[in-house]
Amino acid sequence: MIEIKNIHKTFGENKVLRGISANFEEGKNNLIIGGSGSGKTTLLKCIVGLHDVTEGEVLFDGENFTHMNFEERVPIRKKIGMLFQNSALxxxxxxxxxxxxxxxxxxxxxxxxxxxxxxxxxxxxxxxxxxxxxxxxxxxxxxxxxxxxxxxxxxPKYLFVDEPNSGLDPKTSILIDELINELTQEYKITTVIVTHDMNSVMGIGDHILFLHQGEKWWEGSNKEIAHTDNKELNDFVFASKFTQAAKEKL
Structure with a gap:
């Protein structure tokens, strides 16, 4: 399990993350969603140590990653797999x-x-x-x-994925989601995925963290997301459906 506690991240005068706490569980697809500029990719980079947090802690199975130096972090980093947005081959x-x-x-x-x-x-x-x-x-x-x-x-024991379906057609996106889901369950990986793809959210979102303006705005599963009365989350989740409905009327 990965625990994040009261994560803040500031770049100069810009407060990108504001006190985010959550648990990401083993064998589950943990999705981080939110609009552009909500801080989701920054949070991912803070968890894996690509950004140092301004305040707060990141724990991997109880080990405090935040307070470790570079050499102390190596054993945990060896357990981390990463898929970058552009694959980075x-x-x-x-x-x-x-x-x-x-x-x-x-x-x-x-x-x-x-x-x-x-x-x-x-x-x-x-x-x-x-x-x-x-x-x-x-x-x-x-x-x-x-x-x-x-x-x-x-x-890896932990898998981090940044926008896995970016630039892919819907059919290929579903195949990628299914593959990530299979690997997560088969190897009991703690998987953390940053995505804006609502098909991914509804298809494999075991645990979802919704960020809004750098804050945790909602947390739950894909089964719960359709019944929330959180306005900002509803606007984000159903925006694409409204857009598509409008297009069909033209």
Whole structure:
């Protein structure tokens, strides 16, 4: 489990996060949602240590990550997998080399062991035998799957995902959501996803944290979200439906 306690983050005079607390549970898809500028990506970066918090604490299974120095954080960072919004693949590396990158950095595995692990991860994301392709030869959905394969290469205990469906068509988005959900449940990963995709929210949102103007505005499950009377959340959740309805009348 990941616990965040009273997280504040300020950049100069700009207060981006204002006292956010929540628990993200093992084996669940924990979604962070909110409008542009609500602070959701900043919160994700604070949790993984890419930003230092101005105030508050982040705990990984009871270990206070916030108060650790760089070396003390390494064992926890080895348990973290990340999928960035644009997949962040190295263009000069093959698919296989991209997946093996964290294994080269953080493990003493032999070359054959790393090869076996890369093959396993590729097969798990339905990209068997794509080892020697370069990112430029892949579709957007395939890049996302390679990014997921690299993220699970170290058998992470915690998985962080930033806008996994950005730039993807609806069908591919659903496939990516299903894959993340399967991996989360299969390996009992604590998964934290930043998204604005309402299909993801309603499809895999076990636990949802809604941010508004840097504050926690609502918290619950996808089953509860449809029955909330929170105005800002309703405006955010149903805006796309209203937009689509308006288009259909034209």
């Amino acid at each position: 190295f263009d000069s590396m093959t698919v296989e080399q991209n997946i093996m990158f964290p294994l080269n950095l953080f493990t003493d595995m032999s070359q054959s062991e790393k090869q076996d692990r890369a093959n396993f991860c590729l097969e798990r994301v339905a990209l068997k035998d794509k080892n020697k392709l370069f990112p430029a030869e892949l579709s957007g959905g395939m890049k996302k799957r390679v990014g997921i394969a690299r993220a699970i290469a170290m058998e």
